[in-house]
Amino acid sequence: MSTFQYIGSAFILFLVVITVVGLIRGRTRRGAALLWLLVWLAAGAAILVPGITTRAANFLGIERGADLVFYCAVLGGLVGFFLVFLRMRSLNRKMTRLVRAIAMENPREPSDNDNEAAGDGKD
Amino acid sequence: MRNPVPAPAEEHISGIFVVVAAYNEARSIGDVLSQLRRRYPNVIVVDDGSNDDTSKKALKAGATVLRHMVNRGQGAALQTGMTFALRRGAKVVVTFDADGQHSVGDIPAMVAPIIDGRAQITLGSRFIEDSSSIPFGRRILLGAAVVFTRLTSGMRLTDSHNGFRAFSSEAAKRLDLQIDRMAHASEIIDQIRRSRLPYLEIPVHIRYTDYSMAKGQKTVDAIRVAVDYLVNKFVE
Numbered sequence: 001m002s003t004f005q006y007i008g009s010a011f012i013l014f015l016v017v018i019t020v021v022g023l024i025r026g027r028t029r030r031g032a033a034l035l036w037l038l039v040w041l042a043a044g045a046a047i048l049v050p051g052i053t054t055r056a057a058n059f060l061g062i063e064r065g066a067d068l069v070f071y072c073a074v075l076g077g078l079v080g081f082f083l084v085f086l087r088m089r090s091l092n093r094k095m096t097r098l099v100r101a102i103a104m105e106n107p108r109e110p111s112d113n114d115n116e117a118a119g120d121g122k123d
Numbered sequence: 124m125r126n127p128v129p130a131p132a133e134e135h136i137s138g139i140f141v142v143v144a145a146y147n148e149a150r151s152i153g154d155v156l157s158q159l160r161r162r163y164p165n166v167i168v169v170d171d172g173s174n175d176d177t178s179k180k181a182l183k184a185g186a187t188v189l190r191h192m193v194n195r196g197q198g199a200a201l202q203t204g205m206t207f208a209l210r211r212g213a214k215v216v217v218t219f220d221a222d223g224q225h226s227v228g229d230i231p232a233m234v235a236p237i238i239d240g241r242a243q244i245t246l247g248s249r250f251i252e253d254s255s256s257i258p259f260g261r262r263i264l265l266g267a268a269v270v271f272t273r274l275t276s277g278m279r280l281t282d283s284h285n286g287f288r289a290f291s292s293e294a295a296k297r298l299d300l301q302i303d304r305m306a307h308a309s310e311i312i313d314q315i316r317r318s319r320l321p322y323l324e325i326p327v328h329i330r331y332t333d334y335s336m337a338k339g340q341k342t343v344d345a346i347r348v349a350v351d352y353l354v355n356k357f358v359e
Contacts, residue, residue: 086358096195096303100203103169103189107207108178110185 001048008047015040128232130162135238138214140165141230142204143186144197145221149175156184158227159219167208168221169200177221197286198307202300209295217289222332225287229327233289236323243294243320246280247287247327258331264345268308271349275356276313280324284308287327294320306352313356 019036022028028036046053046069053065062068131139141163145152152168159166168181172194181188189203201218208216215234219225229247236242249257250265257265265284272283288311290298297318302310315322 089358092303093301095193096199099191099193099195100199100206103191103203104207104210106190108182108188108190110182110187 005047009044012040012044012047016044127228128235130231131234131238135214135234136163137165138212139163139217139230139234140167140208140211140213140215141217141219142201142208143168143181143219143221144171144200144204145169145173145177145181146171146194146197146200147173147175147177148221149173149177149180151223152177152221153180153184155219155221155223156181156186160185162227163230165208165211165213167204167211169204169207171195171197171200196303196307198300198310199303201307202298205290205295205298209292213295214292215289216292216295218286220286224329224331226328226330229287229325230289232325233287233327236325237289237291241321242323243291244315244322245289245325246282246315246322247285248280248282248324249285249327249329250281251324251326257329261331267345272309272312275309275353276316278312278316280312282324283312285327285329291320294318302351302355306348306355308348309352310355 016037019028019033019040023030023033046065051065053068055065057063057065057068060068062071141159143152143155143159143166145168148155156166156168166184166186168177168186168188170178170181170188170190172191178188178190189207191200191203204218205216215237217230217233219230225247233245233247236245265282268284269280269282272278272280286308294315297320298311298314300307300310300314
């Protein structure tokens with residue numbers, strides 16, 4: 001085994017352990033953990049069995065294994081970007097609902113002016 | 124000139140709530156509100172996280188003030204104000220800009236069709252009558268917005284991006300603005316179309332001042348607003 005294979009497989013093993021621990025402690029959902037494990041296993045296989053990416057690439061009609069890995073990385077990145085975008089949107093909406101709820105709980109009437117306006121604009 | 128519409132009858136006035144969304148409008152909001160308050164007792168200002176004296180000036184002018192702790196954008200502020208107005212028993216909710224470009228004198232014409240039951244929603248339009256006073260750049264931008272609205276929502280309006288609107292309580296209840304920022308203008312129109320509630324466009328005057336022009340949308344913002352709206356429409 002080459003040095004890279006030692007380092008790479010140790011790193012993958014580390015990721016697998018983290019994922020499994022997350023699953024056991026209930027911090028990661030089962031579906032998500034399974035997906036991550038599949039990703040780590042694929043990465044591990046690519047590191048430990050050098051020819052495997054080329055074979056997979058050829059099977060899919062791509063010439064080089066490195067190209068396949070690159071395409072997967074780009075696709076994965078895009079999907080990740082989109083998921084983050086959706087998550088941000090949902091967080092934004094939650095924040096708006098929260099801000100709205102706080103605003104509606106504390107209406108200020110003109111008669112409050114003398115008492116409260118002093119603190120205005122300073123939060 | 125059109126005939127002026129008489130002011131709403133006394134018994135209707137208490138059911139009319141004017142919602143003003145304001146973000147850093149301390150300079151203009153006092154005048155706008157004192158004009159509004161002279162005729163309409165129920166004025167709700169949603170201070171959208173301003174860092175100037177907007178809230179203070181609004182309270183001083185006699186409005187009820189709701190304060191967003193963090194700026195959430197005009198769509199969100201309007202939704203907050205409308206929900207609150209409904210909670211206070213509003214029969215008609217009018218949305219009115221804080222920068223002084225709308226005229227209080229146009230409110231009777233905006234609410235009359237709703238009080239008479241001719242429409243559930245009225246939309247102010249600066250293009251129905253003489254629009255020669257509208258700055259050229261603005262006219263091009265608003266014309267593009269009208270075409271954009273026609274293409275995306277199928278609604279044939281003359282002025283899709285006018286913040287002067289009035290809603291019956293029934294209509295206001297059905298609105299649920301999700302786009303926080305400026306793209307809510309197109310979103311409102313989409314929701315009006317989907318609700319199938321009867322609406323009317325009403326001619327209104329828009330007063331362009333250096334202040335309102337500076338506060339208004341820049342041409343480059345329009346592209347961002349359009350993207351915002353389209354993304355929301357297709358991701359939904």
